[in-house]
Amino acid sequence: MGRPKKATPIVEKAPPKVAGGFDVLxxxxxxxxxxxxxxxxxxxxxxxxxxxxxxxxxxxxxxxxxxxxxxxxxxxxxxxxxxxxxxxxxxxxxxxxxxxxxxxxxxxxxxxxxxxxxxxxxxxxxxxxxxxxxxxxxxxxxxxxxxxxxxxxxxxxxxxxxxxxxxxxxxxxxxxxxxxxxxxxxLPPYLEVLKNFFKDKKYDLCENCLEDLENNPLNILACNNLSCTTAAADVPVLVDYxxxxxxxxxxxxxxxxxxxxxxxxxxxxxxxxxxxxxxxxxxxxxxxxxxxxxxxxxxxxxxxxxxxxxxxxxxxxxxxxxxxxxxxxxxTNHKLVAKSKVEVFLVPLGELAAKKSLRLFTELWSHNIVAAEFIGPGSIKTQLRLAESNKVGIALIIGQKEAREGTVILRDVPSGMQELFTVERIIEEVKKRLGR
Ligand SMILES: [Zn+2]
Ligand SMILES: [Zn+2]
CATH class of the missing domain: 3.30.930.10 (Bira Bifunctional Protein; Domain 2)
Incomplete structure (x- = not known):
């Protein structure tokens, strides 16, 4: 039994985040x-x-x-x-x-x-x-x-x-x-010492410090206002008390x-x-x-x-x-580079190939092989360039023809050499090339 469905209320424009809130992208x-x-x-x-x-x-x-x-x-x-x-x-x-x-x-x-x-x-x-x-x-x-x-x-x-x-x-x-x-x-006896000390210097204190004088004179010591710092120059130090x-x-x-x-x-x-x-x-x-x-x-x-x-x-x-x-x-301009742990890069071309690649993904994962698909627009060329810049050594390409025939093209990314394998053999071949 589901709850009755309601239409999603229309907000003309998503409101921005509230002041003080922030996204970590x-x-x-x-x-x-x-x-x-x-x-x-x-x-x-x-x-x-x-x-x-x-x-x-x-x-x-x-x-x-x-x-x-x-x-x-x-x-x-x-x-x-x-x-x-x-x-x-x-x-x-x-x-x-x-x-x-x-x-x-x-x-x-x-x-x-x-x-x-x-x-x-x-x-x-x-x-x-x-x-x-x-x-x-x-x-x-x-x-x-x-x-x-x-x-x-x-x-x-x-x-x-x-x-x-x-x-x-x-x-x-x-x-x-x-x-x-x-x-x-x-601490309390020292706070009394502070109060007495700053009483004569009231006119040198900033508004905040003046407010703190009675209840929180310690704050005056922490104030970075120049005139407060000067007023506190020869204040008795807590360590002595x-x-x-x-x-x-x-x-x-x-x-x-x-x-x-x-x-x-x-x-x-x-x-x-x-x-x-x-x-x-x-x-x-x-x-x-x-x-x-x-x-x-x-x-x-x-x-x-x-x-x-x-x-x-x-x-x-x-x-x-x-x-x-x-x-x-x-x-500090840390050289923070995203460490890609991806070992195999999948390139399905077309809808049928995308469907076939689902099973291939699952099988690669079940053999502890980290596979990824670079999502986004771009030709097969741009996708392979992405694989190269991410230092992924193996690309598995499935086109329409391969999808129909149950085969996969294995491309060695650095050399560009390609070979055709059946789906049944591909896992063993990938493992061999990864030295597993
Ligand atoms: Zn103590
Ligand atoms: Zn101050």
Whole structure:
């Protein structure tokens, strides 16, 4: 029983994508494919397992994010179909604004804290929210996340792994900027120091920083506005206010980096996310014309698991944007060539031949021979030239006559030599020529 058929509604013209949305076109996937391959290889070498979380979650999960982003908004939707089974009240759902909260939820919901001392994950997943202008912000995130027991050494290992990844991507001129943002014990007193310090410099601050002065004075340090940077020139540094535990952790990290001869810059403009604690770091790529592109940010979110009702567990991670990586790879003029794995190229001429080639395709595949048909207009000559430029060695041509007689022309693409075979013999012949 099918549903009653309805006419497809007419839209006079397909509307364009919404502001902030973007297509990733097939030709843009070369850089992404290259990145994914390196990422997955490295994750495997360093024992990180892949995880995926849903696009939409119960909005309560993002309370922390909401409080930390008063100007932005979640994409929220109340479920009108009543409460899901087993839960009271209506659920408000939201698209995840970033992956971290969903990862923490999954860690708790599937009891990983009971199963292993440390969970090491990597992920590739999109997130979205509305910015202060109520425009869509979609981020195709990638990242590494560790939950459980971590020490200063884990921070260093994560940075080392990321540097290896950037080097595998042939990205030179990547710099590591590092800071320590303290914890709930040592950060609040420092924020008071900042407030007092900037009170006398109110008139030098930009509009945003002035707004942040009372509730978020740390943001002033990160502001790139020249007059704010000048106002912050001799600001007391957070490192001098760290508690003993944070100070020891920071020293451990810096000593580890020295041990591995990893160069870094201490940078108090790097303040991480609102949920960041202790180490915060960024990797930056310098373009040929000296512009800096942030490849991603890392650090701890050590209160997160507990704030979601879990046991005390450390959370250390790094998050970047696939779009940013693709941009950098394109800027470096990477010689990204589509690697064609096609071994045999099929050229059916006419309708009957096209029908006959269906069976031939299936048989080639069942013998693990990768066959393809180059779709598109063009004479047999252009098609063979395509095969040649794609370095495909064998072309199988079926014309009307061959289709009727059950034969196939095998053409050796580089030499242009042709031979006629019966359909029954062709697979064996192809295998022989491919050295199987
Ligand atoms: Zn501290
Ligand atoms: Zn400012």
């Amino acid at each position: 097939p030709e843009q996937h070369l850089a992404r494919g290259f990145f994914l391959e390196k990422l997955q290889n490295l994750a495997q070498t360093f024992s990180y397992s892949k995880i995926e979380t849903p696009l939409v979650e119960d909005t309560r999960l993002f309370k922390f994010w909401k409080e930390a982003h008063p100007k932005e908004a979640l994409f929220e939707m109340a479920s009108d179909d009543g409460p899901p089974a087993g839960r009271a009240g209506k659920t408000v759902m939201a698209i995840k604004p970033t992956n971290l909260f969903s990862l923490a939820r999954a860690y708790l919901e599937h009891h990983y804290y009971e199963k292993e001392r440390t969970s090491k994950w990597f992920y590739l997943s999109s997130a979205a929210y509305l910015n202060s202008n109520r425009e869509l912000q979609q981020v195709n995130e990638w990242g590494f996340q560790i939950f459980g027991e971590t020490s200063a050494i884990a921070d260093v290992q994560l940075m080392n792994l990321l540097l290896k990844l950037f080097s595998d991507l042939s990205l030179s001129s990547v710099s590591l900027e590092i800071n320590n943002i303290g914890c709930l014990e040592c 760290l508690c003993e535990a944070c100070r020891r952790h920071f020293i451990g990290v810096l000593e580890g980096l020295d041990e591995l001869d990893i160069p870094y810059s201490l940078n108090q403009k790097v303040i991480g996310f609102p949920w960041s604690r202790k180490t915060v770091f960024e990797f930056r790529y310098k373009t040929a014309d000296n512009q800096e592109i942030v490849l991603g940010q890392g650090g701890h979110a050590d209160d997160l698991i507990q704030s979601l009702g879990g046991v005390p567990a450390s959370a250390l991670g790094f998050v970047g944007s696939q779009d940013q990586i693709a941009l950098v790879l394109e800027l």
